[in-house]
Amino acid sequence: LTHTAIPNLRVLGVAAAVPRNTSAESDLEAMWGAEEARKISASSGIVQRRIAPEGVRASDLCLAAAERLLAEMPAETRAEIDVLVFVSQSPDHQLPATACVLQDRLGLAKSCAAFDISLGCSGYIYGMWVASSLLNSGTARKALLLVGDTISKCLLPKDRATVPLFGDAGTATLLACGEGGTVAHFVLGTDGSGAKSLIVDTGEARVEPYLRMDGAAVFTFTLKEIPPMTAAVLEKSGWGLADLDAIVFHQANRFMLQHLAKRLGAPADRFVVDLERFGNTSGASIPLALVTACREPLTRSAQKVLLAGFGVGFSWGACATTLGPMTVPELVEV
Amino acid sequence: MRKSEFLNELEVLLEVPPGSLTGKEELESLASWDSLAVLAYIALVDSKCNLVVPANKIADCKTVDDLVSLAGSSVTA
Numbered sequence: 001l002t003h004t005a006i007p008n009l010r011v012l013g014v015a016a017a018v019p020r021n022t023s024a025e026s027d028l029e030a031m032w033g034a035e036e037a038r039k040i041s042a043s044s045g046i047v048q049r050r051i052a053p054e055g056v057r058a059s060d061l062c063l064a065a066a067e068r069l070l071a072e073m074p075a076e077t078r079a080e081i082d083v084l085v086f087v088s089q090s091p092d093h094q095l096p097a098t099a100c101v102l103q104d105r106l107g108l109a110k111s112c113a114a115f116d117i118s119l120g121c122s123g124y125i126y127g128m129w130v131a132s133s134l135l136n137s138g139t140a141r142k143a144l145l146l147v148g149d150t151i152s153k154c155l156l157p158k159d160r161a162t163v164p165l166f167g168d169a170g171t172a173t174l175l176a177c178g179e180g181g182t183v184a185h186f187v188l189g190t191d192g193s194g195a196k197s198l199i200v201d202t203g204e205a206r207v208e209p210y211l212r213m214d215g216a217a218v219f220t221f222t223l224k225e226i227p228p229m230t231a232a233v234l235e236k237s238g239w240g241l242a243d244l245d246a247i248v249f250h251q252a253n254r255f256m257l258q259h260l261a262k263r264l265g266a267p268a269d270r271f272v273v274d275l276e277r278f279g280n281t282s283g284a285s286i287p288l289a290l291v292t293a294c295r296e297p298l299t300r301s302a303q304k305v306l307l308a309g310f311g312v313g314f315s316w317g318a319c320a321t322t323l324g325p326m327t328v329p330e331l332v333e334v
Numbered sequence: 335m336r337k338s339e340f341l342n343e344l345e346v347l348l349e350v351p352p353g354s355l356t357g358k359e360e361l362e363s364l365a366s367w368d369s370l371a372v373l374a375y376i377a378l379v380d381s382k383c384n385l386v387v388p389a390n391k392i393a394d395c396k397t398v399d400d401l402v403s404l405a406g407s408s409v410t411a
Contacts, residue, residue, distance in 0.1 A: 043370050161369060216372045216389035223376070223386045255370075259377045 001232050002188040006132040008181030012142075012174040013327030014298075015069035016291040017061045018050040018278060019168055020333045023152075031158050040164045045254025049167035049279035052150045056334060058090040059098050061170025061284075062146035063105055064334045069172045070106075072327045077174070078107060082140035084114040085131050087123035087147040087283055089200075089312070090154075091116060102146060113140070120198075121250045121311025122188075123147055123283030125319050128175070128307075129186045135177035145173040149282035154200050156210035165253060166211075167279030171287035174327075182302075184321035187233040194221050194314035219256060221314050223263070229318050230264055230308060237320035241266050245303040246294050250310055251275040251285035283309065290323075291331055298324040335382055340402055340409045343382065347374045357399040364398075375401060383408040 025047055028037035041047055052061065070078055084106070086099035093101075099114035108114075119126050124147045131143035148170030155162050197217035202209045226249075234240065241247070247266050249257060254273055261271040274293040275281075281288055286307050290298065297303050303324045310316035341355045348355075348366045361367045372392055379387050385406050395401050402409055 039370065043373070214389065215369055216376060216392055219373055219376050220386050220389045223380050255373060255377070259380070263380065 001229060003232070003236055004129060004133065004186045005236065006136050006177065006184040006186070008136070008177050008179070009132045009184040009321060010176045010178065010181040011323050011326055012176055013069050013072065014171065014173045014287050014290050015065040015329045015332065016169060016171040016284065016288040017064035017068070017332035017334050018288070019052045019056060019061070021051050021053050023049045023051045028164050031163070032160065040160070043253070043255045044165055045273065045276055046165060046279045047276050049152070050169065051152045052168040056150070057092055058088045058148040058150045058168070058170055059086070059092050059102055061150070061168065061334055062086065062148040062172060063102060063170070064332050065170050066106055066144060066146060066172035068329045068332045069174060069327065072329055073174065077142065079109055080142045081108050081144045082112055083131060083134050083143040084108060084112055085117060085127050085143065085145050086114075087117045087119055087127040087145070088149050089118055089120045089282065090148070090150045119313070119315055120149065120282045121252065121285070122309035122313065122315040122317045124286040125186065125307060125309045125317030126188065126315070128173070128184070128319055129188060129317065131175050132177065132184060135175060141176065143175045145175060147171050147173070147283045147287060149284055151211065151282050154209065154211050159210070161213050161215055162211050165280045167281050169278060169281035169284035169288045171284045171291075173287055182322040183237070184319055185233055185236040186317065186319050187229055187236065188317040189225065189229065189315075191221070191225070191314045197221070197314070198312040218311060222256060222260065222310055225314070225316055226260060226308065226310055227264060229316055230306070233306065233318040233320045239304060239320060243304055244270055244306050245297065246270055246272055247306045248272045248286050248289050248294070249308045251278075251289055252280050252311065291328055295328045295330070298326055298328050301325055335409050337402055337409055337411055340382070340405060341398070343378055344398060344401065347371060347378060355398055357397065357402060359398045361395060361397060361401070379405045
């Protein structure tokens with residue numbers, strides 16, 4: 001596994017935005033009956049999902065989160081953002097990169113480097129890794145990491161494997177490196193042999209414009225790769241699970257998260273499961289959970305955290321670092 | 335783990351009466367054998383047998399006995 005240690009990362013703030021529009025268990029009842037809907041919700045732990053209405057894109061959700069975050073920062077912050085990274089599998093256009101559009105919409109300097117990264121469930125960790133590596137190299141003063149998806153827009157209507165799970169969200173994280181920073185350990189990996197297990201196949205042949213998920217294959221991949229990844233990043237950081245204040249994994253579904261927690265021996269009071277009101281929001285799920293489940297401690301004091309993203313690709317990454325005290329605005333609804 | 339204990343675990347998972355599974359049952363005939371049950375089966379084998387079953391092999395299983403066999407040598411007669 002690829003390992004990187006960034007010596008002096010400062011995460012200045014994180015914000016998240018979700019659509020006001022919801023889809024609830026009653027919608028599942030209409031599709032599959034009350035008993036089946038209850039069974040699905042009981043397993044997934046998802047009662048409500050946020051669904052972006054037509055015309056609202058992942059970029060809009062990220063923009064709302066970024067504006068809310070920047071509103072809490074010193075006035076000069078916007079001008080100090082030298083790197084803008086947009087991590088998503090729901091770009092505005094096939095081309096240009098959505099990050100370029102967002103540079104303009106956010107009013108960032110023309111000297112700002114802006115680019116997209118196409119990753120899903122692991123995307124927040126990859127985004128943090130890329131942004132912090134650039135900051136650590138001295139390339140940039142501040143980096144704005146925008147991670148969001150509107151997976152609801154590519155779901156096959158009435159697909160029982162995906163419709164009950166996925167919701168939409170956008171997030172913004174502001175990073176810097178330097179004095180007052182802390183070590184961030186990253187561990188990353190990829191196994192592209194699992195590509196077809198979670199796929200929207202709209203390549204040249206435009207086979208099918210809908211998300212297809214082989215839940216069993218995704219789950220077995222998770223069981224094989226995530227425990228070793230967790231062990232690796234903890235070993236690098238010199239921390240044990242008991243040292244952590246919060247363990248925030250990609251909020252895939254409750255069944256998988258609870259099994260992983262048990263398998264790892266993670267302390268239940270620090271293992272975050274907070275997807276009941278949002279569903280699986282792809283790459284946005286980790287920063288969204290930081291906002292919805294960890295906001296108070298993160299604004300107050302330094303918290304040792306283990307963040308881990310895994311899924312579509314297959315791609316995975318973990319980060320062990322200390323976050324806070326930092327700016328965490330209340331959840332934004334668009 | 336003995337096969338009888340494993341069948342008991344499968345009975346809970348499949349929401350069928352305790353002691354009702356013999357192993358000969360066709361999975362197709364069990365209404366509760368669905369995608370959620372597949373995930374629960376993977377978790378069961380991981381927890382009790384310390385084995386991650388290959389997902390594609392589950393699709394090949396026709397009977398409850400096939401699920402028992404796939405759980406590997408830690409399930410004994």
